Amino acid sequence: MHKCPNCGAQISPGPDGRIGECPYCSAHGGTGAIDPAALAATLGREMNDVHKFIEHLAETLEEAFPGQVTVEKGGFFSKHVKKVEVQAKQLVFRLELHGSHVTAHKTRAVGGISLKNEAIPVAQWVQELSAALSQMAAESQQAHQALARALR
Numbered sequence: 001m002h003k004c005p006n007c008g009a010q011i012s013p014g015p016d017g018r019i020g021e022c023p024y025c026s027a028h029g030g031t032g033a034i035d036p037a038a039l040a041a042t043l044g045r046e047m048n049d050v051h052k053f054i055e056h057l058a059e060t061l062e063e064a065f066p067g068q069v070t071v072e073k074g075g076f077f078s079k080h081v082k083k084v085e086v087q088a089k090q091l092v093f094r095l096e097l098h099g100s101h102v103t104a105h106k107t108r109a110v111g112g113i114s115l116k117n118e119a120i121p122v123a124q125w126v127q128e129l130s131a132a133l134s135q136m137a138a139e140s141q142q143a144h145q146a147l148a149r150a151l152r
Contacts, residue, residue, distance in 0.1 A: 009023070037130075039130040039134055039147060043060065043126050043130060050100055050102050051100075053102070054081045054097050057081075057084055057095065058071045058084045063149075064133070064137075064143050064146035064147050065086065065133070065136070065146075068086055068087040068088065068136075069084065069086050069087075070084075070085040071083070071085075072084075072085075080097075081097065082097050086129060086133075088129070088132035088133065088136060089132070090108055090109060090110055091108060091109070091128075091132055092109055093106055093125060093128070093129045093132070095122070104119065104120050104121065104124075105117060105118065105119055105125075106118055106125065133147065
């Protein structure tokens with residue numbers, strides 16, 4: 001929930017995660033930014049099935065951020081996603097699938113040098129990635145439109 005800058009009323013994000021007009025005073029509620037919580041809910045909606053989750057995640061991120069996302073696929077007969085890596089400014093988010101187990105990592109890198117690498121819970125990874133992607137979408141119209149389509 002967000003507050004209207006004009007009257008203070010609560011404004012709910014739309015289905016695409018953007019904040020629109022206030023239903024009470026018709027003031028514009030925000031910048032049209034992607035809501036990180038809505039994005040996290042969308043990206044993590046398949047978490048109970050790790051294979052669907054990582055496939056959906058890879059597809060969504062490749063479309064929205066083609067230059068910042070690397071997807072590694074493997075398998076004998078059908079190629080499935082084994083690793084997704086997202087470069088978000090100074091952070092690198094990596095998700096790896098090992099059989100039916102997923103590991104999530106976040107690395108802080110400066111000038112191509114990794115300063116800190118940590119394994120984090122997948123749910124936390126999705127939330128932190130969503131916050132970083134929302135920030136990137138605010139700077140790129142193409143990324144904003146691709147993420148807005150994913151949220152529908």
